[in-house]
Amino acid sequence: MRTLIVLLQKEFRQIFRNKAILPLIFVMPTVQLLILPLAADYEIKNIKLAVIDQDHSPYSAKLISKITGSGYFQLTHFGNSYPQGFKTIETEKADLVLNIPLGFEKNLIREQQNSLFIAINAINGVKAGLGGSYLAKIIQEFNMEINLDWTRVIQNGTEQKIETLNSAWYNPGMNYNFFMVPGILAALVTMMGTYMTSVNIVKEKEVGTIEQINVTPVNKMYFILAKLIPFWVIGMFVFSVGLGIIANLVYGISSQGSLFLLYLFLGIYLVAILGLGLLVSTYSETQQQAMSITFFFVMIFMLMSGLFTPIDSMPSWARAISYLSPLTYFIEVMRMIVLKGSGFDDLQYQFFVILLFAVLMNTWAILNYRKTN
């Protein structure tokens, strides 16, 4: 026990003396939590639209004003030749081209039908997909409106219409930040935990100080514990700063569920993540190697854990990878506790999995540590 205290003292002394790590612990969560949610906003506005109106009828004018009035589109080109309109896509002046053919109104009234043509610049897939579907939705609404106009004229009866009303649960304002901030915070803790542990342990190998420790009667378990405990504490601290100060004061997010439960999960989660850092360190000889390996894992965790894109929309093989990432469970738990206020009963599965991760990672790491030393 005395040895552990001596080792811990030394670790904390070194961490607080490190001019790069200490500011990072404070600055990184603050800056990233302030910047990342803005960048990760999916709502796309200001889609540049080119309209080719070959009809010049009241109906076409009505459609165009409906589209521009929606707020999503910005009319950057208005003309009556399609080739000319398409040029605007080529020159990046427009993301979408809407072509209203000649006789649009006439055919609609006479034959009850007509087709419109939309060309989409799909280089930015998200923008193109969303823009296309926004436009399609507006045209559909327009279609319904004119239909109603006619039926009213013919039957002179009451309006018939099925309307869907959405009510957004757990995030009534559909505030994107409420969704992103807890997730980003979870990812941040993961990143810091793995990077710092793996690099810190490998540094002792690289510099050779581990030799000097190994010839002392210090128990290896104490050495490992003394490496993990400081980063566990730092992880807890960074998380608290992120949740209590940034999420709460800046974004107005306060946990709906039990904070105790959240921290209990975080505690186990950190053990799992630090175990991963330890594991990486046992397989690397230099800090550069450790950084590269951790970068590989963190990259996959960030993109595969449902932080930005829902896991449910991934192909099944990709989903399997997602469920191998501990971050997936932490993001789930974060969102469930913070936004929904879920209790332990709802989270038993996640607790079980993360406990399994913690045991697995650390056992593997310690076995490999013994072997290599």
Add this chain to the structure above:
Amino acid sequence: MHAVIIDTLSKVYGKDKIVAVDRVSLEVKKGELFGLIGPDGAGKTSIFRILTTLLLPSSGSARVDGYDVVKDYKSIRSRVGYMPGRFSLYQDLSVEENLTFFANLFNTSLKENYKLIEAIYVQLEPFKNRKAGKLSGGMKQKLALCCALIHQPSVLFLDEPTTGVDAVSRKEFWDMLKRLKEEGITIMVSTPYMDEAKRCDRIALIQSGKLLSVDTPAQVTAAYSKKLFSAKADNMIRLLYALRASAHVSSCYAFGETHHFHFQEQGSSIDLLNELKQAGLEQIEIENITPGIEDCFIDLMLEKTK
């Protein structure tokens, strides 16, 4: 009683079966200053790492202070001091912090064992708040020695402690070792510098993992059976070629400012001198000299390869 007993110790590395230590057997007496002398890559560090329980031997056995390096590694760790060839203390901790840290790891304190390191530590004391990484080479070496001594080890292993240290610091360092020896500590030191061998009680010459000779420095040089000569001339490079080409000379090698060589059994110095003069060399000086450790080493090495 022996402090270190090495018995047919071998170490083979990796898949390529590189033999670093080849059936080495030697004994170090209690209180002895023992030198392991050999060039880089001779296997000195491997032997040290096995004796300090950092490396497992491939075959053979070794005992330090009566404890087996494999079975009783824990007992060995608390009674040996090790100073690796590369400075491996915490560069971001101060001199004092490093010392207290290692003292605490051995369940002792700086105060308790201050006497042993006092002579060395007084030179470090003015810099006790300086980070270890910011010390000069000689100071780093002194700090490393202090850290290896802080728990009063019975055997001290110093792996190339004077490599990369200036001549004055090297002399100082050997004086320190002499004082430590007087305290009754067994010291095993390795060095690639042959001139340092004289300062050891006994030495082992090692080359390519094999021991060439184990004896006192005086005995090693006394065992040198041939007559050794040194030669000098205005053009040293041409002299070397001329000596090697001569039928009177059996072997010749460059040795600092002169060349050392042996005569063939029927070789005559007058004939050789004439031969060299004919080759256009001037200011030729040939002298009969007493061999040093390095001459012995080269001789033993050449004999082994024959």
